[in-house]
Amino acid sequence: MGCTSQPTPHSRSTRGLVRQGGPVRLWDSVAELITRWRVAGEPTGERLRMVVSAEGQRIEWD
Numbered sequence: 001m002g003c004t005s006q007p008t009p010h011s012r013s014t015r016g017l018v019r020q021g022g023p024v025r026l027w028d029s030v031a032e033l034i035t036r037w038r039v040a041g042e043p044t045g046e047r048l049r050m051v052v053s054a055e056g057q058r059i060e061w062d
Contacts, residue, residue, distance in 0.1 A: 043062075
């Protein structure tokens with residue numbers, strides 16, 4: 001079974017609404033990563049690195 005995240009506009013809010021389905025809450029992971037990125041001072045793309053291994057995938061920055 002796959003996972004989905006579908007952002008939809010919400011007429012009463014500028015924040016919108018995301019509907020999630022499947023065993024992994026993808027949008028929660030995205031939101032957490034954005035928060036960590038902002039706390040780190042919003043590093044530029046040159047500092048980002050994607051790591052793919054047998055243990056999983058992640059995005060890091062220095």
